[in-house]
Amino acid sequence: MTGITAAYAFTAVVLRRILRDRASLFFMLVLPVIVIVVIGATFGGQGQIDIGVVRHGSGPFSDRVAAALRARDGVRVHDYATVSDLRRAARRQTIAAGIVLDRGFDAALVGGRAARLREVVSPDAEQALTGEIALRGIVAPIAGRVAAARLAASTTGRPFGVTLAAADALAGSSSGAARVETVGHAHAAELSRFSLTAPQNLVLFVFITSLASGSLIVQARRQGVLRRAVATRTGVGTILLGLGVGWMSIALVQSAIILVVGAAFFGVDWGAPLPAAVLVLAFAMVGCGAGLLLGALGRDEDKVSAIAPVLGLVLGALGGCMMPLEVFPPAMLAVAHAVPQYWAIRSWQELVFDGAGTATIAPALAVLTGYAAILVAAATLLLRRSLTG
Amino acid sequence: MTTLLVAATDLRRRIRNRSALITAFAAPLALAVVFGVLVGGAGSGGFRIGIVDADGSHMARAMTAELTHGAPAGGTVRFAVLPSPAEARRRVDDGDVDAAVVIPAGFGAAARAGHARSMLVVQRADRLVAGEVARAVATSVGDEIQRVALALRVLAAGGTAPSPALVQAARRQPVPISFGRIPLGGRELDAAAFYGASMSIVFLFFTISLAARSVLAERRDGTLARILATPAHPAAVLAGKTLSVAVLGLAGLLTVWAVTALAFGARWGAPGAVALVMAATVFAVGGLSLLIASLARTEQQADAYTAVVTFSLALLGGNFVGPSQMPALLRTLSLATPNGWSLTAFTDLSADAAGLGSIATALAVLLACGLVTGGVGLTRVYRGMRA
Numbered sequence: 067m068t069g070i071t072a073a074y075a076f077t078a079v080v081l082r083r084i085l086r087d088r089a090s091l092f093f094m095l096v097l098p099v100i101v102i103v104v105i106g107a108t109f110g111g112q113g114q115i116d117i118g119v120v121r122h123g124s125g126p127f128s129d130r131v132a133a134a135l136r137a138r139d140g141v142r143v144h145d146y147a148t149v150s151d152l153r154r155a156a157r158r159q160t161i162a163a164g165i166v167l168d169r170g171f172d173a174a175l176v177g178g179r180a181a182r183l184r185e186v187v188s189p190d191a192e193q194a195l196t197g198e199i200a201l202r203g204i205v206a207p208i209a210g211r212v213a214a215a216r217l218a219a220s221t222t223g224r225p226f227g228v229t230l231a232a233a234d235a236l237a238g239s240s241s242g243a244a245r246v247e248t249v250g251h252a253h254a255a256e257l258s259r260f261s262l263t264a265p266q267n268l269v270l271f272v273f274i275t276s277l278a279s280g281s282l283i284v285q286a287r288r289q290g291v292l293r294r295a296v297a298t299r300t301g302v303g304t305i306l307l308g309l310g311v312g313w314m315s316i317a318l319v320q321s322a323i324i325l326v327v328g329a330a331f332f333g334v335d336w337g338a339p340l341p342a343a344v345l346v347l348a349f350a351m352v353g354c355g356a357g358l359l360l361g362a363l364g365r366d367e368d369k370v371s372a373i374a375p376v377l378g379l380v381l382g383a384l385g386g387c388m389m390p391l392e393v394f395p396p397a398m399l400a401v402a403h404a405v406p407q408y409w410a411i412r413s414w415q416e417l418v419f420d421g422a423g424t425a426t427i428a429p430a431l432a433v434l435t436g437y438a439a440i441l442v443a444a445a446t447l448l449l450r451r452s453l454t455g
Numbered sequence: 456m457t458t459l460l461v462a463a464t465d466l467r468r469r470i471r472n473r474s475a476l477i478t479a480f481a482a483p484l485a486l487a488v489v490f491g492v493l494v495g496g497a498g499s500g501g502f503r504i505g506i507v508d509a510d511g512s513h514m515a516r517a518m519t520a521e522l523t524h525g526a527p528a529g530g531t532v533r534f535a536v537l538p539s540p541a542e543a544r545r546r547v548d549d550g551d552v553d554a555a556v557v558i559p560a561g562f563g564a565a566a567r568a569g570h571a572r573s574m575l576v577v578q579r580a581d582r583l584v585a586g587e588v589a590r591a592v593a594t595s596v597g598d599e600i601q602r603v604a605l606a607l608r609v610l611a612a613g614g615t616a617p618s619p620a621l622v623q624a625a626r627r628q629p630v631p632i633s634f635g636r637i638p639l640g641g642r643e644l645d646a647a648a649f650y651g652a653s654m655s656i657v658f659l660f661f662t663i664s665l666a667a668r669s670v671l672a673e674r675r676d677g678t679l680a681r682i683l684a685t686p687a688h689p690a691a692v693l694a695g696k697t698l699s700v701a702v703l704g705l706a707g708l709l710t711v712w713a714v715t716a717l718a719f720g721a722r723w724g725a726p727g728a729v730a731l732v733m734a735a736t737v738f739a740v741g742g743l744s745l746l747i748a749s750l751a752r753t754e755q756q757a758d759a760y761t762a763v764v765t766f767s768l769a770l771l772g773g774n775f776v777g778p779s780q781m782p783a784l785l786r787t788l789s790l791a792t793p794n795g796w797s798l799t800a801f802t803d804l805s806a807d808a809a810g811l812g813s814i815a816t817a818l819a820v821l822l823a824c825g826l827v828t829g830g831v832g833l834t835r836v837y838r839g840m841r842a
Contacts, residue, residue: 092763104770153640157806159778175631185634190643199591206598209632214606217628222613233609236569245573248580249548262581372474376482383489392582419580
């Protein structure tokens with residue numbers, strides 16, 4: 067009973083300190099929401115593709131291409147006066163792709179020759195591929211009508227203008243556009259890109275917050291608080307339990323806020339409640355274990371405060387919190403397996419995208435629990451040695 | 456002289472303490488390296504796309520054969536023929552293929568009849584890039600089938616009945632509009648350089664806030680009174696402390712530049728201009744950090760204010776998203792922050808897009824920001840020291 071009371075006292079201290087510390091509250095409660103909003107605005111829903119256009123000539127076909135670009139949903143057209151400006155925008159990745167409607171474009175098509183659209187693509191831009199697809203998708207129906215009209219004109223001897231009018235009338239709304247079907251979770255078809263980024267932010271922030279416990283423990287050690295507590299026959303395990311429960315509660319509250327905000331404002335379907343809850347708990351335990359270990363290892367709270375967010379950001383990036391695991395090069399994917407964030411992200415993907423149950427994510431949960439056990443055991447060992455040695 | 460002496464002493468203490476070194480060097484470098492490796496190698500694995508011909512029309516068969524046999528060996532995209540849409544869904548779900556393209560039953564007939572019908576792409580919600588690749592393939596296959604079908608319909612409308620020869624003619628007819636890639640005319644923005652600069656700017660706020668924080672610490676420990684009891688002028692002491700963190704911050708930026716350039720071949724742009732932008736960035740962030748920290752009465756408050764402002768400005772300034780991902784609103788908002796101006800200048804320099812005017816404007820804005828905020832900040836800290 068005394069042990070529980072002592073542990074509770076440590077938990078209460080942790081919670082009181084956090085509630086008094088506005089910076090911590092900002093990091094735990096406000097910043098994740100701001101990040102979710104910014105990232106949600108960046109990636110969520112139907113993203114806009116930026117396409118650049120330079121018009122050197124005018125004519126019916128140039129007009130068709132330009133009008134089709136502007137009419138296409140999800141395409142934001144940027145007009146440039148010169149090719150040099152267009153290239154500059156592509157290099158800066160302000161646009162994903164761009165085209166030049168040259169003076170000879172219309173003349174070539176009317177004259178029965180091949181017309182060339184000069185295209186500039188920013189290969190490293192996030193949406194380069196989407197931009198190219200959009201451009202081709204916009205130009206292909208126009209090219210299809212011209213091709214049909216030319217064949218008809220050459221076969222029947224009728225004027226190109228007449229056969230083009232016939233092709234326009236017959237083409238209607240048919241195009242080769244593709245419908246996208248998403249497999250996996252029953253509701254997967256309705257998921258937006260945001261469903262990928264919300265779990266990434268959850269994992270990133272819970273870990274960074276949990277690591278912040280490290281500097282508090284170092285400070286308590288340095289000021290002799292923990293040594294005095296041990297002298298009152300409070301076991302090291304009890305102290306760690308108290309501190310751990312305090313930080314676990316904070317991690318869980320933070321997780322709950324992100325889950326609720328994600329679900330309520332961005333329509334994230336976090337999957338089945340039970341496995342989601344188990345996953346949140348398992349990862350919070352990993353975060354707390356890491357924070358306790360950092361606290362046991364550190365000697366100077368300033369250094370630990372400086373290291374903690376860096377460690378959290380680097381491990382987060384390596385584990386897939388900042389970039390989808392899908393695009394990781396093979397070597398980096400192998401490295402990611404050694405990071406607990408990877409297992410948490412993978413499990414969230416299975417819950418969110420596949421509607422998986424606890425059984426499916428059980429191996430990842432086992433890995434996370436293993437991490438938590440090792441981290442807590444190492445922290446206990448080190449603290450026991452430093453406080454009783 | 457006093458200023459330099461204070462700066463040297465302060466710098467020595469910070470180097471010995473090491474936490475400033477983490478903020479100034481290790482943190483931005485670690486993140487720049489991680490981003491450099493991730494962004495540099497992104498998508499290098501290639502894609503395996505399944506293709507299903509549920510249509511079975513002559514055109515669909517021909518297109519499927521062209522895709523599967525025409526794909527270059529060792530190319531980024533490899534194709535695998537799958538027997539049915541159901542099998543495609545299963546294989547995509549299992550991860551055997553990254554995404555699949557389905558030519559739906561009746562697609563060819565619908566195209567011939569002039570009815571709108573869509574190709575189908577099967578993807579996983581967490582494999583969006585593979586989905587994009589599949590969409591590119593599906594669009595091009597669908598467009599090709601539509602093109603031939605339209606040609607035959609136009610002929611039929613003119614009284615010419617479709618024949619195998621006409622189908623062949625329509626297929627072999629060159630596409631009248633082709634795309635010709637033109638070079639970018641210079642280097643594209645280097646991701647390692649962008650994230651190197653971006654992360655350095657974020658941590659620069661923390662590094663420079665150490666100056667005002669150190670005044671607060673000296674006051675707490677009682678050493679400030681002793682320093683001020685000496686003939687050293689308070690302004691010289693403050694200038695020395697500020698100079699030491701500015702040197703540390705600039706050294707951090709230069710180190711990230713050197714390491715990313717040497718280790719990842721990151722191209723930051725013309726060295727002279729890059730160095731100027733770095734110095735102006737340190738000046739602007741320095742001024743702002745001093746102002747923020749001058750509002751605090753304790754070290755904890757200084758840390759809290761710095762952290763809140765740093766992350767808010769980093770989010771608004773676009774430090775966490777590349778320029779290609781920035782929504783229009785964020786692009787505009789970013790120019791209300793020194794981060795945004797600095798990143799714009801670094802982006803221009805790395806992307807061979809810098810004009811004298813654009814860099815001069817960015818430098819002017821950064822210097823003005825540093826002068827105004829730093830002036831107010833220094834005055835506040837100075838008054839605090841005198842009090």
